[in-house]
Amino acid sequence: MDAEVTAGGGTAGTGAGDLSGRNVCVAGLGVSGPPVARALLARGARVTVVDGRDDEASRSVAAELTAAGAEVVLGATPLPQDCDLVVTSPGWRPDSPLLVRAAEAGVEVVGDVELAWRLKPADQMWLAITGTNGKTTTVRMLEAILRADGRDALAVGNVGTPVVEAVLPDAGGHVHDILAVELSSFQLHWSESLRPFAAAVLNVAPDHLDWHGGLEPYARAKGRIFARDTIRVVNTADTWSVRLAEEEGDPHAPLVGFGLGTPRAGELGVVEDLLVDRAFVDDPGTSAEELAGLTDVQPRAPHNVANALAAAALARAAGVRPESVRAGLRDFTPEPHRIAFVASSGGVDYVDDSKATNPHAAAASLGSYRSVVWIAGGLLKGAEVDDLVRESADRLRAAVLIGADRARLREALEKHAPHVPVVEVDAAGLPEGRTVMDAVVAEASAAAREGDTVLLAPAAASMDMFANYPERGRLFAEAVRRAL
Known part of the structure; x- marks a missing residue:
């Protein structure tokens, strides 16, 4: 890694904000579509929104956009x-007919995001994060x-405020x-x-391969985040993260590493129980700056410490003071369903990591505990689980499997x-009035011993049995509380 880092990187948008009179098509009425349409209308564009759906929810949104001045076509995508x-x-694939x-x-x-970048004020700074997990x-x-x-x-982004709204007054x-x-x-x-x-780039593991056509194009898409002049922050333990910074990034831009080991010059890392900076200091070769303690990171799982180091590196790139890193980590409230403690009974902890929707995330979750009764299964989306099971085998007390692809997990186990x-739990075979999660928690509790962690880390998507991963996690937590 580079031994010295100074602030650089591009901050200005393209300035291509003149949309008055342009004929713009907004493809899709999902999360990003409506705010994009409103932003375009505010800039004087003539906007047509198209979506193949024609349901009650779509018609409601369409009525609002029509009132605002857009033309909306439902049930077709011309x-x-x-x-x-x-x-x-x-989410629209490049081979979608309209595209x-x-x-x-x-x-x-x-x-x-590209539209937002073109519309943003020239002096607004963007600090960007991508990765398969932890974003x-x-x-x-x-x-x-x-x-x-x-x-x-x-x-902004997938965390509440659409990015296009955040660049406009x-x-x-x-x-x-x-x-x-x-x-x-x-x-x-x-x-x-x-x-x-x-x-x-926090990490790269197989995901969304059907959309991108393979791991290489998926990873290369992640690598686009390292643009000209952009300070490159990489996970030293992740081969793809480093490779993308070197191959896709600007070789003249600073390169900063983060990892769970003792940091070298130009890196952030961990020394005993401290998060330490040896990149954004006066003399990285001989000095270091204490940023926070491991106790300031909640939850203190290894992959979450890595997340904290990545956030600290980006903040330090922007000139944030060391003491602010500690204060910010203490103020941080974790999002639900991410290695969230639910309850403890008889020396057994129950943890909800329903957000572990792929094997890479599940591996990080399993690696955080010594002895686990693992609740897993759902839609694997073609992902392989052999490496996950092989690497986690010595931590597993038992496994309770659910969902459409549970047979694949059983084979790997x-x-x-x-x-x-x-144990497999089949929703179709349950007696009336008993939920899947009630059965799952009962089986997991029967297998657990004092010192174990009953961990919901499915390694799979949820839509085969639940509306989404938050519902899966909520129903698990409710079942645990009923049982204890």
Whole structure:
């Protein structure tokens, strides 16, 4: 890693904010579509919104946008006549018919983040975060640290405030000075001119491979976060993070590492029970700065300490004082369903990590505990689980499996952890009045011993049995409280 870091990186948007009179198509009425449409209308664009859905919720949103001046087409996704720009919802695949037609017609296609970058004030600083896991936690930590330093900062992206809203003045004419921006691989795919002041790739593991067409293009999409002049913040324990910074980033921009070991010059790391900075100091070769203690990081799981170090690195790149890192981490409140303690009974802890929706996240969760009764299963989305089970086998007391792909998990357990008792819970076979999670908690509690952790870390998506991962985690916690 580079031994000395000074503030650099790009802060100015493209200035391409003149949208008056342009014919813009907004593809999708999802989370990003309505705020994008409103922002375009406010800039004088002629806006057509299209969405293949035509349900009650879509019609309600469509009515609001129509009243605001947009044309809305539901139940079909035509490319409007004379359209000269498409702003797509992040989840739309490049091979979606509308986007293919736009490409064939030579119409530019961008995402909501790219549009926001073009509209933002030139002096607004963006600190950007991507990765397969840990994005929301890290961006919230970063927001807390920046605010503890007295900065006018806001976390945006997939964490509440749409990024396009955060670059435009509010009703009082105010725009935040600094944005902590969570970016998905989808959003980065549709971003061309994005140039954050500093950016981090937390980790890369197989995910969304059906959308991107494989691990390599998925990772390369993440790597777009390292633009010209952007300070590169990398996880020294993650091969892809380092590789993307070196291959996709600006070789002349500072390179800062973070990891759980003793930091070298140009890195942030851990010394005994302290988070330490050897990058943003006067002499990285001979000096270090204490930022916080491990007790300031909650929850204090290894992967969450890494998240805290990444947030600290981005904040320090922006000139935040060391003491503000500690204050911000203490102020930080973890998002629900992320290694969240639920209850304890008979020396057994119950933990909800329903957000562990892929094997990489589940591995980090399992690695945080010594002896685990593991609740897993759902939709694996084609992900492999052999490595996860092999590496976690010595931590497993037992496993309780649910969901559509539980057979794949059972196969991996039989192959790599044959000593681990396995119980499957089939929702179809439950007596009337008994929920899946009641049965799961009963089986897990029966297998647990004093000192164990009953851990919901499914390694899979939830939509086969639940509305989403928050519902899965909530129902688990409710079942635990009923049982204890």
